[in-house]
Structures are given as C-alpha cells and as structure tokens.
Amino acid sequence: MIRTNPELMAYAEKLFSKGDWDLHEESFGSKERIMEQDHRYGKVYLIREGIAKCFISDENGKEFIQEFLGEGMEFGELEVFSNKLTICAVESITPLKAFSFTHGCFSQLLENDTRFNRLVMKALADKIRYKAPRHSYQHAYPIEDNIIRLKKLFPEFTEVISKKDIANYIGITTRSLNRALKELKEKVDR
Amino acid sequence: MIRTNPELMAYAEKLFSKGDWDLHEESFGSKERIMEQDHRYGKVYLIREGIAKCFISDENGKEFIQEFLGEGMEFGELEVFSNKLTICAVESITPLKAFSFTHGCFSQLLENDTRFNRLVMKALADKIRYKAPRHSYQHAYPIEDNIIRLKKLFPEFTEVISKKDIANYIGITTRSLNRALKELKEKVDR
DNA sequence: TTATTGTTGGGACAAATGTCCTTTTTTAAG
DNA sequence: CTTAAAAAAGGACATTTGTCCCAACAATAA
Numbered sequence: 001m002i003r004t005n006p007e008l009m010a011y012a013e014k015l016f017s018k019g020d021w022d023l024h025e026e027s028f029g030s031k032e033r034i035m036e037q038d039h040r041y042g043k044v045y046l047i048r049e050g051i052a053k054c055f056i057s058d059e060n061g062k063e064f065i066q067e068f069l070g071e072g073m074e075f076g077e078l079e080v081f082s083n084k085l086t087i088c089a090v091e092s093i094t095p096l097k098a099f100s101f102t103h104g105c106f107s108q109l110l111e112n113d114t115r116f117n118r119l120v121m122k123a124l125a126d127k128i129r130y131k132a133p134r135h136s137y138q139h140a141y142p143i144e145d146n147i148i149r150l151k152k153l154f155p156e157f158t159e160v161i162s163k164k165d166i167a168n169y170i171g172i173t174t175r176s177l178n179r180a181l182k183e184l185k186e187k188v189d190r
Numbered sequence: 191m192i193r194t195n196p197e198l199m200a201y202a203e204k205l206f207s208k209g210d211w212d213l214h215e216e217s218f219g220s221k222e223r224i225m226e227q228d229h230r231y232g233k234v235y236l237i238r239e240g241i242a243k244c245f246i247s248d249e250n251g252k253e254f255i256q257e258f259l260g261e262g263m264e265f266g267e268l269e270v271f272s273n274k275l276t277i278c279a280v281e282s283i284t285p286l287k288a289f290s291f292t293h294g295c296f297s298q299l300l301e302n303d304t305r306f307n308r309l310v311m312k313a314l315a316d317k318i319r320y321k322a323p324r325h326s327y328q329h330a331y332p333i334e335d336n337i338i339r340l341k342k343l344f345p346e347f348t349e350v351i352s353k354k355d356i357a358n359y360i361g362i363t364t365r366s367l368n369r370a371l372k373e374l375k376e377k378v379d380r
Numbered sequence: 381t382t383a384t385t386g387t388t389g390g391g392a393c394a395a396a397t398g399t400c401c402t403t404t405t406t407t408a409a410g
Numbered sequence: 411c412t413t414a415a416a417a418a419a420g421g422a423c424a425t426t427t428g429t430c431c432c433a434a435c436a437a438t439a440a
Contacts (some may be wrong), residue, residue, distance in 0.1 A: 009197055056326045064326030081312040087322050114301060121300070122271040124314040129268055131318070132277050135325045136246045136254030139361035142426075152221070163388065171329035176427055178389055295393075353418060366397055368419055 002051055002068040003130065009072030012046050015109075015116070016040070022105045028096040035076060035090040039140075044076045044106045050096035053165060054088045065169040067127075068161065069185050074123060080106055085113045093161065124159040138171055143180040146170055191344040191359075192258040193320065194243055198309045199262030202236050202289050203297075205306070212295045218286040223282040225266060234266045234296045240286035243355060245277045255359040258283070258319075258351065264313060270296055272288055292373065328361055333370040 016023050025048065028034060035041060037056060047069055052107040054075055066088055069075060075090050080103050101109070107114045140147055150166075151158055157166065167177040206213050215238065218224060224310055225231060227246060237259055245255040256278055259265060266295055267281050270293050291299070299306045328336055340356075347356065356365040 008436080023313075056323055058326070058330055062330050064320050066326075078315045081308070081315040082319065084319070087319055110307075111304060117300075117307065118271070121311060121314065124311065124318065125252075125268045125271040127318050128314065128321070129277055131321050131325075132256050133246055134323075136248070136256075136361075139251050139254060140248055150283060156305065171325075171379070173428060174388080175390080179427085182389080331385060364418075365399080365420080369397085372420080 001027055001150055001157055002070040002160075003176055004070040005072030005074075005123055005126070007071055007072070008046065010021070011116065011119055012048075012072075016099060021109065022102060024100050026098050026100050027090045028098070030049055030092055030095050032092045032096075033089065034092060034098075035088070037087065037089040038085045040085055041076055041079065043105050044074060044080060044101045044103065045090075046101070047071055047073045047095040048097040048099055050092060050094040050098075051160065052090055052091050052092045052096060062167045062169075064171060065165060067130075068165075068169070074120075076119065077106070077124075079103075094107070094115065143170065143172055143176055144184060147177075147180055147184060156183070191340055191346055192260040192341055192350075194260040195262030195264075195313055195316070197262070198236065198264070199238070201306065201309055202238075206289060211216055211299065212292060214290050216288050216290050218282045218288070220282055220285050222286075223279065224282060224286075224288075225278070227277065227279040228275045230275055231269065232293050232336060233302045234264060234270060234291045234293065235280075235340040236264045236289040236291070238289055240282060240284040240288075241350065242280055242282045244280050245358065246278055251357045254353060254361060256354075257320075259357070264310075266294070267310065267314075270291075277317055281284055320335070322371055333360065333366055334356075334363055334374060337367075337370055337374060 012023075016025070016105055026045075028050075034045070034052065038048050049071065052069045052071055052075075053065050054067045055063045057063045067073070069090070075088070078087070079086060096174075108118060111117075136150070147170075152168075163177060167174045170177070192340065197249045202213075205211055206215070216235075218240075224235070239261065242259045242265070243255050244257045244259055245253045257263070259280070265278070266276070269276060300310060301307075327339070337360075338358075351359075353364055353367060357364045360367065
C-alpha cells in the first residue's frame with residue numbers, strides 16, 4: 001500500500017554523499033502541498049524519509065489517490081521525459097525529507113550513469129506493474145475483500161492514513177468504507 | 191483508447207532495416223494468445239501493424255483490459271527490468287505483425303543506444319501517465335459519461351472492438367454497457 | 381474554558397450496477 | 411441454404427454503493 005524502493009534510495013544516498021552532482025535535500029512539514037496538478041516544475045524528488053500521497057482531483061474536488069509514496073519513491077520524474085504538465089498533485093502525510101534533482105541533473109545522470117539509468121527504468125516499470133492488478137482487483141471484488149487484502153498487506157494502515165485517504169485510494173466514499181469496516185468487524189466478532 | 195507510439199515505431203523500423211541487431215518480425219492471426227499471464231518469456235514485442243489487447247484475468251475468469259495496443263506499442267518489456275512473471279496476457283484482436291527483441295538484444299540496445307533508451311523510458315512514462323487519469327475517471331463518473339468520453343476519443347470504437355472487450359476495459363458488465371448505450375441513444379433521439 | 385473545525389460512525393433512502401435469464405441478431409461452418 | 415454457435419440486447423429482480431443527513435468525539439485556536 002505504501003510503496004518503497006530501497007535500491008534506488010541507497011543509490012541516491014550514495015550519489016548525495018559523493019557530492020559530484022547538484023543534488024539537494026528539502027524538508028516539508030506534514031500536509032504540505034509539494035506539487036500541484038497540471039503545473040510545470042523543474043525538479044524531480046526522491047523521498048528520503050516520510051510518507052506522501054500522490055493523487056488526481058477532478059472538477060468536483062474528488063480526490064483519487066494513485067499511490068502512497070514511501071522511502072525511495074520518486075515523483076515529478078515523468079515530466080522529464082514528456083515535457084507535459086503534472087497529472088498528479090503530491091502532498092506530504094507525515095513530515096518529509098526528500099532529495100531534489102533539477103531536470104538537467106536528472107537527465108545527465110540518466111545519460112552518464114548506467115546504473116542510475118537502470119534503476120529509474122526499473123522504478124517506472126514497477127509503477128506500471130503495481131498499478132495494473134490493483135485497479136483490476138478493485139473493480140472485480142466487493143469493497144470488503146479489498147479491505148481484507150489491504151489489512152494483510154499493511155495491517156497498521158488505519159493508524160497512519162486517514163479514513164478519507166483510504167477511501168480515496170480504494171475509490172469509494174467514506175460512507176462505504178465505514179459500512180464495510182463495520183460489517184467486517186461483526187463477522188469477526190461472530 | 192487504442193494507444194500508439196509513432197516515434198518508437200519509426201525508430202524500430204530504422205533499426206530493423208539497418209539489420210545490425212537481432213531483430214525479427216513475427217506474424218499472428220486474430221484472437222491468438224501471444225503471452226500468458228504469470229509466465230516467463232525471453233522476448234519483447236513491438237507492434238508494427240494491427241491491434242492487441244493486454245489484460246489481467248482473475249480466478250473467476252473475469253478479464254480486466256489494461257490497454258488496447260496499436261502501432262508502436264511494446265509489451266513484455268517490463269519483465270526485462272524486474273525478472274518477474276508477466277502480469278498481463280496479450281491477445282491479438284486483428285491479425286498482427288510485430289517486431290521481436292530478445293531480452294539480451296533489448297538490454298544491449300538500452301545500454302548502447304541513447305536514443306533508444308530515451309524512447310523506451312518515455313514509453314514507460316507514458317503508460318503511467320495514461321493509466322492514472324483513466325482509472326480515476328472511471329471511478330468518479332457514471333458509466334454514461336465514460337462512454338461519451340470514449341466516443342469522443344475514438345468514435346469508431348464499437349466497430350473494431352467487441353462489446354465484451356469494451357465492457358472489460360471500462361470495468362463493467364456487458365449488461366451495464368448495453369443499458370448505458372441504450373439510454374444514450376434515447377437521449378440523442380429525443 | 382469555549383467555540384470551532386475536522387474526523388469518524390452511522391441511519392434512511394435513492395440510484396447505479398450486477399446477476400440471471402431469455403430473446404434476437406449476426407457470424408461461421410457444413 | 412441451413413444449422414449451429416457466438417455476440418448483442420434487454421427484462422426482472424437483488425445487491426451494492428452513493429447521497430444526504432446528523433450525532434459523537436477529538437483536536438485546535440481564541
């Protein structure tokens with residue numbers, strides 16, 4: 001549920017400590033908006049510590065959460081390749097520390113550092129791999145099954161993430177989430 | 191709805207005609223299963239001509255279509271980076287011609303050909319960009335709106351793709367699709 | 381402390397969607 | 411041309427989920 005990428009994390013740490021590259025660390029408080037949707041930025045971020053959410057919102061203000069980002073996850077990287085506007089907003093859930101690359105620096109690293117290139121490529125591939133079954137599962141099964149699945153994957157999810165965010169992640173209303181949670185508890189009690 | 195990638199297509203064409211690389215062309219009839227889910231293959235395909243569907247199916251046999259692949263779209267490339275099993279099955283809808291790269295060849299191209307590397311990277315990024323709003327939209331809006339949207343994007347979609355596939359793409363049953371289509375027509379007639 | 385706002389939990393009803401079948405239409409095969 | 415098989419359309423009903431509320435309970439600021 002909260003995705004991480006230890007390998008990329010470790011490599012970024014190494015790059016940072018070597019200091020050859022124009023790599024910075026930025027800090028954010030919790031609930032801070034780091035990126036807006038449909039905007040243009042010149043930076044790629046890589047989370048060093050903390051949790052953020054990456055989400056799309058529509059005209060009616062409904063949010064749909066794409067991913068919860070943990071250590072080693074990047075965001076803002078898609079815009080390096082296509083020069084389009086951001087599709088997601090990113091907001092910190094906990095206080096955050098993140099590395100930031102300028103687009104230029106990120107591009108140069110991709111070109112000159114084969115290992116970095118491969119790690120970023122793999123990170124992209126993983127994002128795709130991860131999304132596919134998630135959405136199909138959410139459609140195909142009732143809400144209850146989805147919650148059971150989340151609980152197995154990430155037992156403490158209700159403590160870290162608000163009900164609203166969880167609902168927006170599954171793509172349902174909080175009302176439906178509560179209903180499902182209640183029915184689940186009743187089943188367990190019986 | 192049916193995705194394409196002309197840039198990558200053109201570049202593959204060029205690579206193929208130069209003949210420096212171990213690149214082959216394969217042909218498939220319509221409704222042929224090219225890749226199974228949860229299997230391992232040693233090849234990456236790039237569609238040269240025709241349309242295929244890429245889908246996940248669950249234990250109950252329900253299919254959920256991830257993408258309709260047209261010219262210039264790759265599949266089987268994710269497994270080059272992570273050495274895991276396929277998450278999707280791929281089946282041709284129309285007769286198909288496709289380039290095939292061995293994993294080895296694909297990897298070497300990535301390492302030695304900067305332009306190829308960048309094109310593949312961009313293709314991955316586009317797959318992510320494309321998926322995000324699609325799923326959020328499908329959740330947030332009623333079926334009818336989704337169909338109107340598809341019609342705008344791809345007016346002739348009912349002629350090429352079966353109702354069942356369209357329903358599996360939107361993540362609904364054929365019954366619901368028919369109901370929505372009927373109501374739409376009635377609204378237009380009035 | 382006292383408002384104030386935000387989060388959570390849930391009742392009642394409406395609307396959307398799925399399930400199960402049957403009928404009609406189209407396509408393919410003999 | 412006829413028949414079998416597959417795809418499309420839709421009726422009737424059940425179920426799920428959403429909408430619109432309101433109440434309880436924090437957490438926060440004044």
